[in-house]
Amino acid sequence: MEQSQIDQYIPVALLGLVAVLFAGGVLAASVIFGKLGKRGGIKETAYECGMLPIGEGNTRMSVKFYLVAMLFILFDIEVVFLYPWAVIYKDMLKHDANLIFGSMLSFLGILFVGYIYALKKDAFNWKQ
Amino acid sequence: MAWIDHLNNVQQLVLFSAIKILGVFAVTMTFIAYAVLAERKISAYIQDRVGPNRVALWGISKIPVIGPFLTKLGIWQPIVDGVKSFLKEDFTPAHVRKAYFWLAPAVIMIPALLVLAVIPFGSFLGNQKMVIADLNVGILYTFGIVSLGVYGIVLAGYASNSKYPFLGGIRSSAQMISYEIAMGMSVIPVFMMVGDLNLTQVINYQAHCWLIFKAPLSFVIFMVSAFAETNRLPFDLPESEQELVGGYHTEYSSMKFALFFMAEYANMIAASGMMVTLFFGGWTLPFFGLDQPAHTIGMGIAHIGIFLAKIIVLMGVFIWVRWMWPRFRYDQLMDLGWRRFVPLSLANLLATAVVLWLFSRH
Numbered sequence: 001m002e003q004s005q006i007d008q009y010i011p012v013a014l015l016g017l018v019a020v021l022f023a024g025g026v027l028a029a030s031v032i033f034g035k036l037g038k039r040g041g042i043k044e045t046a047y048e049c050g051m052l053p054i055g056e057g058n059t060r061m062s063v064k065f066y067l068v069a070m071l072f073i074l075f076d077i078e079v080v081f082l083y084p085w086a087v088i089y090k091d092m093l094k095h096d097a098n099l100i101f102g103s104m105l106s107f108l109g110i111l112f113v114g115y116i117y118a119l120k121k122d123a124f125n126w127k128q
Numbered sequence: 129m130a131w132i133d134h135l136n137n138v139q140q141l142v143l144f145s146a147i148k149i150l151g152v153f154a155v156t157m158t159f160i161a162y163a164v165l166a167e168r169k170i171s172a173y174i175q176d177r178v179g180p181n182r183v184a185l186w187g188i189s190k191i192p193v194i195g196p197f198l199t200k201l202g203i204w205q206p207i208v209d210g211v212k213s214f215l216k217e218d219f220t221p222a223h224v225r226k227a228y229f230w231l232a233p234a235v236i237m238i239p240a241l242l243v244l245a246v247i248p249f250g251s252f253l254g255n256q257k258m259v260i261a262d263l264n265v266g267i268l269y270t271f272g273i274v275s276l277g278v279y280g281i282v283l284a285g286y287a288s289n290s291k292y293p294f295l296g297g298i299r300s301s302a303q304m305i306s307y308e309i310a311m312g313m314s315v316i317p318v319f320m321m322v323g324d325l326n327l328t329q330v331i332n333y334q335a336h337c338w339l340i341f342k343a344p345l346s347f348v349i350f351m352v353s354a355f356a357e358t359n360r361l362p363f364d365l366p367e368s369e370q371e372l373v374g375g376y377h378t379e380y381s382s383m384k385f386a387l388f389f390m391a392e393y394a395n396m397i398a399a400s401g402m403m404v405t406l407f408f409g410g411w412t413l414p415f416f417g418l419d420q421p422a423h424t425i426g427m428g429i430a431h432i433g434i435f436l437a438k439i440i441v442l443m444g445v446f447i448w449v450r451w452m453w454p455r456f457r458y459d460q461l462m463d464l465g466w467r468r469f470v471p472l473s474l475a476n477l478l479a480t481a482v483v484l485w486l487f488s489r490h
Contacts, residue, residue, distance in 0.1 A: 007138065011145035011261040012245050012269075018149055019241040023234035023387065030383030034218035044222035046290035047378055057223065057289035065302050068462075072305040075470070079312035082477070083268060086319040089481065093488040101485060108474065115470065124466040126459035 067123055078111050148260050152244055155436075159443075160393040161206035167447045169202060174451045180205040216382035224379060228287035233380065233387035236280025240394035242273045247401040248328050250411050250432035251421040258411075258432060259328065266327040267319065270402060271312055274357065277395065278304050281376050284388070288379040296375025299365050299458065306462060307356035307363075310469035314349035317480035318406055331410035335419040340407040345476045347407045349469055354399040356465070358392060360446060362453040363461060400442035404435065408442075411435040 046053040085104050092100035118124065132140065165180065172179030180202035189195040198204070220229060246269050250258030263269050278301050285297015319325060321342060322333045330339075340347045356363040359375075367375035377388040404410060411431035412419040422428040456464070 005264075007141060008261055008263055010138070010141055011149065012242070012263070014142065014145050015149050015245050015260055016238070016242060018153060019238040020234070022153075022241070023237045026237075026383050026387060027230065027234060030214055030216075030218045033214045034216060034382055037217040037219065043219075046221070046223055046288075048291060053290070057291060058286070058294055059291055061295075061298050065298055068302045068306060071466075072309065075309045076305075076312065079309060079316075080268070082313070082316050083319065083325065086316045087323060087325055089320045090323045090484060090488070093485060097485055097488065101481060104481070105478075108478070112474070119467065124462065126462045 064126065071118060071123060074114070075111075081107070144256055145260060148256070148258070152249065152260060153241075156241070156244060156394060156397060159397055159439075160390050161210065163393050163396065163443055163447075164209070164389075165202055165206050166443070167450070168205075170444075170447050171451045174448075183208050210386075213383050213386040218382045218384070221379055223289050225287045225289055228283050229379075230384075232280050232284035232287055233384045233391075234280075235283055236277060236391045237387045237394070239273045239276040239280070240391040240398065242276075243270055243395075243398040244401065246270055246327055247398070247405055248331060248410055249401070249435050250428055253422075253425060253428040253432075257328070258428065262326065262328055264326050266325045266330070267315065268325060271308070274398075275305075275308060277357075277391075280391070284376040284380070288376070290379055292372045292374070293376045293378045296367065296372045296378070299372075300359060300376060303359075303363065303365060303461060303465070304357055306465040307353040307469075310349055310465055310473055311353035311357065313470065313473035313477060314346045314353065315406060316473075316477050317343045317346050320477075320480055320484060327405050327410075330406060331412060334409040335412055336414070338407060338409045338414075343407070343476075343480070345472070347403070349473050349476070350406070351403060352464075353469070354403065355446070355449065356461070358395045358399055358446075360392075360396065361450040362456050364450075364455060365458055365461060396443060396446050397439065400439045400446070403442055404438040408438055 046057055048054070082104075085100070089100055089104075132143070135143065169179040171177075181200045183202065183204040184195070184199040185204050189199055220226060245260045246263050246266050248257070248259040248262070252258060281297050281300045281304070283297075285293045285295075285300070288294065288297075318330070318339055321339070322330050324330070324333075333339075355361075359365075359367060372378070377385055380388060409419075411434050413434050418427070418430065418434065422431055
């Protein structure tokens, strides 16, 4: 059983190999076949619609983006936890309906409180 | 074919998966090339233009009627576009972070191709299952790989060391991770009904009734999220040509740019494939006995054809939507993702749970 579990991933590894070879091959081919142009001067600068670039390239960004990333981690883990529950839900309903429904209801309830908290703290408000 | 029988199981597996991978790869690349052409042609007709109609192949264009017709259809355009991308100057600007700059196009292309592994594109051909890897974790694999797509975009934005790509990369990553949650939650009702994460089981379950009729809200949320995940209009904020030039791939040229472009279309194909598998019954069709796994080669080929036809329809929707809707504003986009879709998919999930509970009592 354990062996066949790992065997399932052999095709995935093969596909990964093909994908890596393809991406690498395309990048290499573009160097080999690509035309060589002149370098230097204004061509080397960052593209800002033809104007001379002002300031440095990596500007400061809104702290909102960090907030989104953190919330994403929280909620994505929640989603992943929901999958195993979803799979056994129908089977468990036959003999232990209250347990399977109640346990997930409490889990979702706790998370929903967190969601409401984030909502009230204006974490999802992008207007200001 | 006696030598095939002499191989042991693992060798057979490697051999047959290699054949399947090459087949899927060839079909995907052709699809990408002609999806670009379809996009240009359809956008042209929607905007009352003619689109690409000049490229002619020597010899074929001399054939009366058919030759000029194919030229008018722009059927050779993708080939010429591909060759052109290879021949253009492969330019790396001086101000970029070189290693990451080179890595980003590859990092974005690889997950786009890897997602295709678990999508069943047919039932059987001979005794071979028509799916590259019939994983028991199915959809979890898909979401895991789709998440990796963000890295390429962040990397491209960071490596370019320039304002527009940076803003585009940041916007895009925030958008993609936001909609991933809605997307992940929206499909949970599907798996509650099916009771398995394996995508082949999902299709078998849909033999009599496609899941779009049982979980329409899931489909709507999944589809809108798929648009956001693939950075297509009306959610193409990361690229938004009028404000950010080209978004995260502004500084890229030649085949490196083409890789970003191809990855977008590969993602569209993968998203269409997922939608077909989850909501439209995959390779099944509810008549002529096409809803059961194939026993003959003909049926197997018919199933692959049905799957491809369904994908083409959904790709058409992708393209059609792009030219019909204006772009969202960024705060509207985040609002829709976090404040509308997350509670909505949660409610959908709970409603499904209650309905299944009520049904199980009788």
